[in-house]
Amino acid sequence: MASPPQPILDVADFLADPVKAADFPKTVLRFRNDRAAVEVGLEGLSDEEWVRHFGRFEPLPGNLPQPLALRYHGHQFRVYNPDIGDGRGFLFAQLKDARGRWLDLGTKGSGQTPYSRFGDGRLTLKGGVREILATEMLEALGVNTSRTFSLIETGEELHRGDEPSPTRSAVMVRMSHGHIRIGSFQRLAYLKSDEELRRLVDYSLRTYFGSASSDPLELLRHVVEGTARLAASYMAAGFVHGVLNSDNINITAESFDYGPWRFTPTFDPGFTAAYFDHAGLYAFGRQAEAIQWDAVQLAGAFRTIAEVDALIAELDRFPELYRAALVERFLWRLGVQPRGEEEDIALIQAIEQGLAGSSTQIDRFFFDWAGGELRRQGYADQAFAPFRERIAAYRPARSLDRPFWSGEPCSMHIEEVEAIWARIAEDDDWSALHAKVAQVREMGAALGSVPPRDGEGDRAR
Numbered sequence: 070m071a072s073p074p075q076p077i078l079d080v081a082d083f084l085a086d087p088v089k090a091a092d093f094p095k096t097v098l099r100f101r102n103d104r105a106a107v108e109v110g111l112e113g114l115s116d117e118e119w120v121r122h123f124g125r126f127e128p129l130p131g132n133l134p135q136p137l138a139l140r141y142h143g144h145q146f147r148v149y150n151p152d153i154g155d156g157r158g159f160l161f162a163q164l165k166d167a168r169g170r171w172l173d174l175g176t177k178g179s180g181q182t183p184y185s186r187f188g189d190g191r192l193t194l195k196g197g198v199r200e201i202l203a204t205e206m207l208e209a210l211g212v213n214t215s216r217t218f219s220l221i222e223t224g225e226e227l228h229r230g231d232e233p234s235p236t237r238s239a240v241m242v243r244m245s246h247g248h249i250r251i252g253s254f255q256r257l258a259y260l261k262s263d264e265e266l267r268r269l270v271d272y273s274l275r276t277y278f279g280s281a282s283s284d285p286l287e288l289l290r291h292v293v294e295g296t297a298r299l300a301a302s303y304m305a306a307g308f309v310h311g312v313l314n315s316d317n318i319n320i321t322a323e324s325f326d327y328g329p330w331r332f333t334p335t336f337d338p339g340f341t342a343a344y345f346d347h348a349g350l351y352a353f354g355r356q357a358e359a360i361q362w363d364a365v366q367l368a369g370a371f372r373t374i375a376e377v378d379a380l381i382a383e384l385d386r387f388p389e390l391y392r393a394a395l396v397e398r399f400l401w402r403l404g405v406q407p408r409g410e411e412e413d414i415a416l417i418q419a420i421e422q423g424l425a426g427s428s429t430q431i432d433r434f435f436f437d438w439a440g441g442e443l444r445r446q447g448y449a450d451q452a453f454a455p456f457r458e459r460i461a462a463y464r465p466a467r468s469l470d471r472p473f474w475s476g477e478p479c480s481m482h483i484e485e486v487e488a489i490w491a492r493i494a495e496d497d498d499w500s501a502l503h504a505k506v507a508q509v510r511e512m513g514a515a516l517g518s519v520p521p522r523d524g525e526g527d528r529a530r
Contacts, residue, residue: 091180095224096124143252143316154184209513252316295322311342336424426452436478
């Protein structure tokens with residue numbers, strides 16, 4: 070389990086505060102992600118050892134001696150907030166996977182930190198269950214996402230305004246490719262700490278992109294390219310994050326921190342996930358705009374250490390990158406081979422027209438047309454006429470011989486999420502959760518890996 074010296078220690082003096090985990094009344098293991106644990110050599114832990122490390126937070130051998138709560142600022146619904154940071158979580162460990170990437174194990178619900186403000190630092194068990202479902206579904210649908218590594222029930226009664234209370238408590242561990250957010254750089258810019266800003270740029274490029282460069286333009290280039298792909302993957306998945314603040318976008322463009330998330334059943338650009346998003350700032354159809362706006366904030370943080378015109382030039386690439394990624398993601402989920410930019414863009418526009426002009430569910434559509442050939446009745450209405458005309462020229466890009474394709478589509482709509490939770494809340498019955506995770510993983514295996522781009526390896530499943 071030992072790793073090389075953890076790189077976070079190079080910047081912890083200005084980026085983090087040592088903290089202690091809460092002492093929970095009990096620790097009952099509810100979910101362990103052995104598929105993810107294999108990647109960092111932790112699958113051999115017994116359940117007792119697992120709970121010691123991820124419920125009591127006994128340090129992993131040869132790893133960080135003490136958890137670190139990270140410092141950051143950020144724009145929250147476009148309002149700058151300098152009073153945030155890891156308020157109910159911390160970085161627990163950094164481990165290398167078989168590909169040589171540094172992966173972070175970070176927590177949610179592990180207790181109060183200097184940034185908790187008036188919060189109790191806890192996580193509801195329902196919140197943890199919802200994050201399992203979100204991350205498993207997104208991983209299967211090709212979204213670059215954190216993964217829920219562990220969920221342990223902790224035996225406290227919590228009071229929350231957005232769910233029946235008192236409610237059960239939990240501590241969660243997520244595995245991420247990086248813990249550094251756009252808001253991490255915003256904080257240093259706010260404090261006018263140019264030297265530390267340069268150190269964080271150097272750390273990020275070296276640790277997460279394998280680059281010897283210290284050029285903020287190179288880091289911005291990675292972030293613009295990655296976030297454009299992230300936004301496109303949300304659209305192809307029908308996913309609404311809910312809170313795309315700049316402290317919720319990390320520099321590896323990995324989606325994380327799932328609070329009021331939803332999968333929109335139909336292609337509704339105005340569909341929102343957060344009940345408090347009254348203006349629809351982070352609605353389904355506005356997510357690319359929101360994510361690009363966050364990338365602009367990163368460029369703004371670099372304005373004292375990089376040439377402004379060059380920063381703008383990098384940002385100007387986002388729309389074109391997003392359009393290209395949108396085509397790639399839609400074709401991947403549909404399972405057809407590309408035919409050229411003009412034809413492919415026209416096909417995607419026809420898909421959007423058909424879905425937006427009908428009540429057809431997104432998951433149903435991609436399942437029925439997998440491989441480019443209709444496998445059930447329907448789609449005769451006028452909204453799908455341009456799509457039917459164009460899809461005839463496309464050829465399949467994947468085999469449909471897995472059992473998944475002879476069944477029914479797999480969705481993750483709020484009604485099913487609530488039903489899964491109800492069985493846990495009322496009867497302590499976890500079977501529906503485990504069955505859903507298995508179904509989602511079967512879908513992921515049937516879809517296969519997203520083709521790598523720009524020298525990146527296949528996304529690990």
